Amino acid sequence: MSLSIPQGEFFGLLGPNGAGKTSLISVVAGLVRPDRGSVSVMGADVSSDYRRARRMLGVVPQELVFDPFFTVRETLRFQAGYFGVRAADPWIDEVMHHLDLASKAEVNMRALSGGMKRRVLVAQALVHKPPVIVLDEPTAGVDVELRQGLWQFVRRLNRDGHTVVLTTHYLEEAESLCTRIAMLKAGRVVALDSTRNLLATFSGLTLRLGLDQARLPEAFVPRVVSRDGARVTLRLGGYAELETVLAQLRQAGVAIKEFELEQPDLEEVFVKVMGRH
Amino acid sequence: MRGGFGTLLHKELLRFWKVSFQTVAAPVLTALLYLLIFAHALEDHVRVYGEVRYSAFLVPGLVMMSVLQNAFANSSSSLIQSKITGNLVFVLLAPLSYFEFFLAYVLASMVRATVVALGVLLVTMWFVELRLAAPLWALAFAVLGSGLLGALGLIAGIWADRFDQLAGFQNFVIMPLTFLSGVFYSIHSLPAFWQKLSHVNPFFYMIDGFRYGFFGTSDISPLISLAVVGISFVLVTTATLALLRSGYKLRG
Numbered sequence: 001m002s003l004s005i006p007q008g009e010f011f012g013l014l015g016p017n018g019a020g021k022t023s024l025i026s027v028v029a030g031l032v033r034p035d036r037g038s039v040s041v042m043g044a045d046v047s048s049d050y051r052r053a054r055r056m057l058g059v060v061p062q063e064l065v066f067d068p069f070f071t072v073r074e075t076l077r078f079q080a081g082y083f084g085v086r087a088a089d090p091w092i093d094e095v096m097h098h099l100d101l102a103s104k105a106e107v108n109m110r111a112l113s114g115g116m117k118r119r120v121l122v123a124q125a126l127v128h129k130p131p132v133i134v135l136d137e138p139t140a141g142v143d144v145e146l147r148q149g150l151w152q153f154v155r156r157l158n159r160d161g162h163t164v165v166l167t168t169h170y171l172e173e174a175e176s177l178c179t180r181i182a183m184l185k186a187g188r189v190v191a192l193d194s195t196r197n198l199l200a201t202f203s204g205l206t207l208r209l210g211l212d213q214a215r216l217p218e219a220f221v222p223r224v225v226s227r228d229g230a231r232v233t234l235r236l237g238g239y240a241e242l243e244t245v246l247a248q249l250r251q252a253g254v255a256i257k258e259f260e261l262e263q264p265d266l267e268e269v270f271v272k273v274m275g276r277h
Numbered sequence: 278m279r280g281g282f283g284t285l286l287h288k289e290l291l292r293f294w295k296v297s298f299q300t301v302a303a304p305v306l307t308a309l310l311y312l313l314i315f316a317h318a319l320e321d322h323v324r325v326y327g328e329v330r331y332s333a334f335l336v337p338g339l340v341m342m343s344v345l346q347n348a349f350a351n352s353s354s355s356l357i358q359s360k361i362t363g364n365l366v367f368v369l370l371a372p373l374s375y376f377e378f379f380l381a382y383v384l385a386s387m388v389r390a391t392v393v394a395l396g397v398l399l400v401t402m403w404f405v406e407l408r409l410a411a412p413l414w415a416l417a418f419a420v421l422g423s424g425l426l427g428a429l430g431l432i433a434g435i436w437a438d439r440f441d442q443l444a445g446f447q448n449f450v451i452m453p454l455t456f457l458s459g460v461f462y463s464i465h466s467l468p469a470f471w472q473k474l475s476h477v478n479p480f481f482y483m484i485d486g487f488r489y490g491f492f493g494t495s496d497i498s499p500l501i502s503l504a505v506v507g508i509s510f511v512l513v514t515t516a517t518l519a520l521l522r523s524g525y526k527l528r529g
Binding site for chain 2 (some may be wrong): 026029030031032033050051052054055057059061063065066067068069070074078079081082083084124
């Protein structure tokens with residue numbers, strides 16, 4: 001695969017289980033050595049210039065891993081130290097504050113709940129202030145509160161210039177956060193575009209109507225997705241077609257009793273893309 | 278905080294110190310029990326190197342045995358625990374070279390071995406009067422021996438995928454080599470066959486050389502022991518560095 005992520009982007013890496021998302025991240029992070037090809041992080045090759053490449057990266061691993069010997073603060077201090085960060089405590093305190101970990105600073109890792117351990121993983125990835133943050137399913141199995149707090153914090157980091165690469169199975173998260181998305185299947189990139197373009201290209205609007213009669217104008221037939229008496233679901237290419245449809249209904253003397261317009265969503269795009277390849 | 282290497286070393290030291298009851302106190306107690314039992318049973322029956330009392334002969338052997346076993350246990354158990362629990366990923370993600378990784382783990386093993394050795398000396402000095410006839414020799418063998426076993430522990434930790442595999446390495450390789458190295462006896466007291474067999478056991482040279490530092494006499498020349506231990510150290514270190522450099526069982 002060939003993939004380039006511009007600096008400062010919030011990039012989504014989506015795909016079904018086994019698509020190669022974590023393998024790709026592992027190669028970028030130096031956890032797996034590639035058989036061939038090359039990967040660089042901000043110009044630093046992950047193999048030949050691994051020290052510089054790794055300093056640029058903060059990775060939140062998918063598995064809930066921790067060192068049972070240490071407290072949260074010790075864990076974060078060690079992680080900062082591995083990257084040569086001196087006097088890391090002020091930033092560690094800030095990261096813990098944003099991730100709501102401050103009250104757990106002196107608690108042993110073993111005593112934390114799963115959600116709290118996940119927060120520590122995120123904090124560990126951020127303690128050396130990496131310009132590139134890789135989040136491999138960071139919100140798997142965590143509560144809504146953490147998700148909101150985490151995304152607020154990561155959005156802020158992204159606004160401050162950090163590049164963020166996110167893999168997630170929560171497509172609504174990817175849709176709301178990522179400016180560009182790559183979809184992977186069996187180790188290949190099968191779609192790569194801005195989120196807006198993906199939604200526009202692969203999806204459309206869905207219009208659900210409850211009418212005062214079962215009869216529909218002839219021109220509607222190609223748009224019909226499903227029909228149940230006077231209830232009908234129509235597919236629209238975009239907002240521009242909405243007025244046309246409403247006008248046609250008026251001309252045909254059909255009155256609307258219920259109206260629901262569904263926005264395109266990434267899940268629909270994802271299913272279509274995966275189905276095509 | 279210090280650089281990456283210093284941090285990893287600090288973490289490894291703190292790791293064993295946090296469970297010092299298990300990593301320091303327990304091996305010291307084990308060595309003391311060996312001394313009390315074997316000395317009680319053999320003190321009046323065995324004389325070594327002429328007029329050296331058996332309990333005096335035994336203590337340097339027990340100290341060195343503790344050094345070797347604990348150096349091995351430290352690096353091997355730390356690495357396999359990190360591998361199995363998955364937290365090794367935090368070290369692998371860091372901008373550390375394979376040499377820094379090696380050095381931090383081996384130095385931490387050497388420190389634990391030294392702490393245990395001092396503990397064994399401290400508790401046995403109540404029972405046995407000892408003096409160091411050639412302290413630099415003792416130091417040289419303690420440093421080389423703990424470094425060698427620390428590196429060997431890394432190899433075992435890299436190779437093993439499960440705790441029982443590591444236990445197998447410890448029980449079927451390290452333990453027999455240690456016990457058959459002359460900790461509890463002089464090889465001159467053995468039949469010819471076993472004497473010859475002892476000469477192919479590198480642990481024998483570590484124990485014998487270390488003992489020379491206490492008594493100024495040993496089963497074989499300390500120079501030969503130093504050469505064997507030194508060559509073994511270089512070979513094991515080279516093998517460990519090669520494994521770490523290749524990423525075998527560590528980096529996909």
